Amino acid sequence: MSHDLTPTLVSFQAATEGFRAGTDSPRDFLERAIDKLEAAEPTLKAFAALAIPRARIVADGASLRWKEGRPVSRIDGMPIGIKDIIETFDMPMGLGSPTASGFQPVRDAAVVHALRDSGAAIVGKTKTTEFAGSYATDTRNPHDPTRTSGGSSAGSASAVGAGILPVALGTQVIGSTLRPASFCGAFGFKPTLGAINRGGSHDFQSHSCIGVIGASLADIWFTTHEMVQRAGGDPGAMGLIGKAELAAPAKPGKLILLQTPAWDDATASAREQLLATVSTMSAAGVQILSRDNHEGVAKFETALLEVMDLALDIVGYESRWPLKSVAYRDRDGLSPSVLTRIKLSDELGLDGYRALLTRRAAMREAFETLAREADAFITLGATGAAPKGIQWTGNPMFNVPASVLGAPALSLPVYEDEGMPLGLQLMGAQHTDERLFAIANYVMAR
Amino acid sequence: MSHDLTPTLVSFQAATEGFRAGTDSPRDFLERAIDKLEAAEPTLKAFAALAIPRARIVADGASLRWKEGRPVSRIDGMPIGIKDIIETFDMPMGLGSPTASGFQPVRDAAVVHALRDSGAAIVGKTKTTEFAGSYATDTRNPHDPTRTSGGSSAGSASAVGAGILPVALGTQVIGSTLRPASFCGAFGFKPTLGAINRGGSHDFQSHSCIGVIGASLADIWFTTHEMVQRAGGDPGAMGLIGKAELAAPAKPGKLILLQTPAWDDATASAREQLLATVSTMSAAGVQILSRDNHEGVAKFETALLEVMDLALDIVGYESRWPLKSVAYRDRDGLSPSVLTRIKLSDELGLDGYRALLTRRAAMREAFETLAREADAFITLGATGAAPKGIQWTGNPMFNVPASVLGAPALSLPVYEDEGMPLGLQLMGAQHTDERLFAIANYVMAR
Known part of the structure; x- marks a missing residue:
């Protein structure tokens, strides 16, 4: 098997014609992703955990459905990566921190459940910086492994930019989806606040949201739309507003x-x-x-x-929990940058936050x-x-x-x-x- | 030891003078609570888990501080119960459901961390109905064990109403704090939406909040105030507004x-x-x-x-997650009432929810x-x-x-x-x- 490691975006949506025609299938698409993953991962370090056997079963089901002309969604069988601050019941949750060692969620996050319900094949958890903050993980940039992939959605951007996955989920409260997407040559989408249900994602700050990194606008729009139709937006929010189809090109005035x-x-x-x-x-x-x-x-x-300054102060105050709770239990497992952030935010106080x-x-x-x-x-x-x-x-x-x-x-x-x-x-x-x-x-x- | 099981509210705030004078102490207060708990619990079934050894250590530290005139807060050493849909790192999380069996959170909820920081002695997790919904748990009413204690904050209301604890945390999205408080003869407080940080509590619906059940207005106000000063309100919310002292009686116009x-x-x-x-x-x-x-x-x-109808429909839609995720993994562990609720909410859809x-x-x-x-x-x-x-x-x-x-x-x-x-x-x-x-x-x- 030859492995071309040139980073080239690989769109799932561009492949669906082949799935219908029987010249390609989600299972074949997945196997190409796995080949690329196995070849590139020792260098990229994009994944925190993998669930390939389950992904293969899911892709096989989708392959049949596409061939019979009845996919359950536009992303039926699509391989996808999940940032490792979003819960899945079948993989451990690392949060980019040794303090989370051994944590196994008993549920899927709202978006993960929605993805399974859409037929998507969840390939693995993608690496994040420590608690999606500034302390880096060891993920590399697919365009130059001596460089950062950005953060905090490091593994998601790296895996999509490398052409391993057509889509991966990130989150953003400062610049954690758009920046790594820019650095890794992928498309990045940070939706309107509240547009995608964050239930079971450990990004809980008041202006945080789930982001989507993908190989094309179509891959991102369809993934987001399918998730939101099933999981809604944040509780109390309207959720992503828009039609199922990708909007046609429109010249701005x-x-x-x-x-x-x-x-x-x-x-x-x-x-x-x-x-x-x-x-x-x-x-x-x-x-x-x-x-x-x-x-x-x-x-x-x-x-x-x-x-x-406003962003850092708000996020700092809102992140005192769970960081202070983690510090209480396992202080040595936290980076100096987190410990400093806690100290500064404590000095702000509730009135300062208001x-x-x-x-x-x-x-x-x-x-x-x-x-x-x-x-x-x-x-x-x-x-x-x-x-x-x-x-x-x-x-x-x-x-x-x-x-x-x-x-x-x-x-x-x-x-x-x-x-x-x-x-x-x-x-x-x-x-x-x-x-x-x-x-x-x-x-x-x- | 004689055990008077007459349900009489026991205020921690009323006892603090004795703590300062040295005629009483938080440790003695806790031991009286444990005596009552041990005598009553076989009948009441108010607790899902206990952490008494840790509570004793905490109460001993507080006893010293009160005697020396330097308590860390108004609730230093106060025994408290935590509804079992709110995470603690030292006790398993039951959620009133067999589907959560074996789930051990790796963090404290924001309020739990704030309580520890205030010196409070966390005695145990109090029983909840299934996922804080309508399927009952086995908790009994302290005023008549043949009757319900109400729900969903069943154990919290029962433990306070029985005079075991001066304060216990609940949650409310329909009537889950005020109703059991009314039924069990306790004071119940459901604050302004967003007033108490819900981080790490599994009540995620858009109009849900943490509630406080207590033996007096003072016990409730001081507990709430101490929590909010440390943990704030929900991310993006102002948090409980009010002074540290309990408001003096005021005749309404x-x-x-x-x-x-x-x-x-x-x-x-x-x-x-x-x-x-x-x-x-x-x-x-x-x-x-x-x-x-x-x-x-x-x-x-x-x-x-x-x-x-509005409440049930909104809560139903917002509760599809995590319930659908749980159903995917362990359908037999869910009550018929939850399965029916999921079905009805799926029919509503995102436009209906909006x-x-x-x-x-x-x-x-x-x-x-x-x-x-x-x-x-x-x-x-x-x-x-x-x-x-x-x-x-x-x-x-x-x-x-x-x-x-x-x-x-x-x-x-x-x-x-x-x-x-x-x-x-x-x-x-x-x-x-x-x-x-x-x-x-x-x-x-x-």
């Missing part, structure tokens, strides 16, 4: 160029590529609003100067007002290529706004920097997820 | 008599006692608004006709508008005495409004029916928890 406080931290090449896209769009008749020509954008860019919530609400209101003036925001997926080394998961500054604002965002693998992938990011008002896919489809078609 | 759709289901004795209280209040100068003299109240009473959320939001808006016209609402804690037998946990109709509305509510053990305890319930607008305690203090002083 107006886009807002968002430079963010990290503009000067982006590489020259990254900035040039984004500005070139903006110029092309402009030439095609898309009106571009930016801080240079629109007062509202300039004002919002200024408001964003505090977005990272003040942060008020500031976040004000920032969201300003964002939603500005968002009504255009179809979407356009920015970078990251400051540049994945950093060298695996100790630092990279600068999340371009991803924080969508997190704090509860806004949907997509990272599209269309740029490159230092010979590595780099994403173009689209972001929109809450609940405009579907329109964002339509615009992304337009961008990708060009 | 206006009360709204809420009869609810269950008025005709209440026993004649229950109705008479509530109306007698209302008359006394009125004679004391409190203005009483009711459906008979106020159009807004009449209109709201009519709106409440749909509150139970419509329910819209209706709930409208009901909340009407409630908050009406609530501004008075200081609080007054009603019954239950339709009457705890039913005979332990198969049925009783009618929750008087408790559902506060659940759906996200409103704070208290059940005060001041009435009786069939020689059993019965609660007077106070309810207020969101975030008026502290005012509710002030009014309750006034009611109790009379």
Whole structure:
């Protein structure tokens, strides 16, 4: 068996015609994934646990159904990876921390159950940084194993970017889905806050959500839609709004160029590529609003100067549990970065936290007002290529706004920097997820 | 040793003077609780697991601190029970279901960690109905062991009502804290939605919250305040608003008599006692608004006709996870009532659920508008005495409004029916928890 390890995205949706025709099958698709996994995993270290025997049984059932023209869903038999902070009843839960050693959930997370119900073949748990925070895991970037895959959804981005899996689940509360997707050359989707049910996922912070990393817009949209139809959104939330079909390409009338406080931290090449896209769009008749020509954008860019501190303080306070509970039981199992975070957040206190919530609400209101003036925001997926080394998961500054604002965002693998992938990011008002896919489809078609 | 099994509420707060004076200690208080527990538990069946050796060590530390005049909190050394759908790292988690057999959490829930941090001595896990739903557990009522203790916080209400514990935690999404408190002769508190951090509690529904059952208003307020100062509210919520001290008694200017759709289901004795209280209040100068003299109240009473269906449908949809995940793995371990609930909720679908959320939001808006016209609402804690037998946990109709509305509510053990305890319930607008305690203090002083 020859193993081509060139990282090439592998779409399940592109293969479904073959499943119907009988020239390919989900089982064959899975075996190709397993071959690639076995060849690449010793280098990539993307997986925390595997469930291949069960995945093969599931793929066999789906193979029959596709051939008979009656798949249970668009993702029937699709191999998928689950970030290891999301519970599955059949694999241990590692949380990227030795303190979780031996923890075996007795249930599937809501999305995992929904995926099984959709016929998806769960291949394994993908590695995460410690409690989805900043302390890195040992996962490598498929485009250059001497570099980080980003974090915290490290294994999911690496496995999709390497062409092992068509889709893997992540989570994002700072930049944990979009940044690794950008670094690993995959598509990344961080939906509207509450759009995907987080039950059984250990990302419990108030602006966290489940993210989807995939080989194409179609792979991501169908996976998300199938999950949400079955599991709903977070309790009390409307869930992802949109039709079952992938939105057709739609040229935006107006886009807002968002430079963010990290503009000067982006590489020259990254900035040039984004500005070139903006110029092309402009030439095609898309009106571009930016801080240079629109007062509202300039004002919002200024408001964003505090977005990272706001995010870190809110997430820090909300993460004291379970981290303090873990520290009580097994302090030596926690990284110095977590112990420092606990200390700082304790000093904030409940009144300090309440003040942060008020500031976040004000920032969201300003964002939603500005968002009504255009179809979407356009920015970078990251400051540049994945950093060298695996100790630092990279600068999340371009991803924080969508997190704090509860806004949907997509990272599209269309740029490159230092010979590595780099994403173009689209972001929109809450609940405009579907329109964002339509615009992304337009961008990708060009 | 003689064991007086007469159910008498035992307050920890009333004992603290003795702790300071050295005439009593948290360790002695705990030993009295253990004596009573050992004598009563074979009949009551209130506990799912015990952690007495650890509780003794904790109480000894607290005993020293009280004597030296430096307790870490108002509840330092206080014995407490934790409903068995809330995680503790040192006891198995039963969830009232055989499907959870062998599940050992690796962390404490946020409130459990906060309690340990406050010095509280966690005595054990208290029994719950199956997944805090309607399928009963085997717990008995301390006032008459042939009767139910109510549900779902069955063991917590039984242990407090029996005088074993001064405080125990429950949860409420329909009537699971206030109803058992009413049936067992304890004080029950269901706070404003989001007021107490639910992290690590398996009550995840959108209008569920942690409730506190206790021997007095002081025991409940101090416990809640200490927990929230340390753990905060739900992520994104403000947490319980109020000072550290228990609010002084305050005579309300206006009360709204809420009869609810269950008025005709209440026993004649229950109705008479509530109306007698209302008359006394009125004679004391409190203005009483009711459906008979106020159009807004009449209109709201009519709106409440749909509150139970709304609650059951919302909770049903949101509970499909984890119940469907459990059914996938261990269907035979679920009661017929759960299996039926899953089926009905599947038929509702995501669009149906969204419509329910819209209706709930409208009901909340009407409630908050009406609530501004008075200081609080007054009603019954239950339709009457705890039913005979332990198969049925009783009618929750008087408790559902506060659940759906996200409103704070208290059940005060001041009435009786069939020689059993019965609660007077106070309810207020969101975030008026502290005012509710002030009014309750006034009611109790009379």
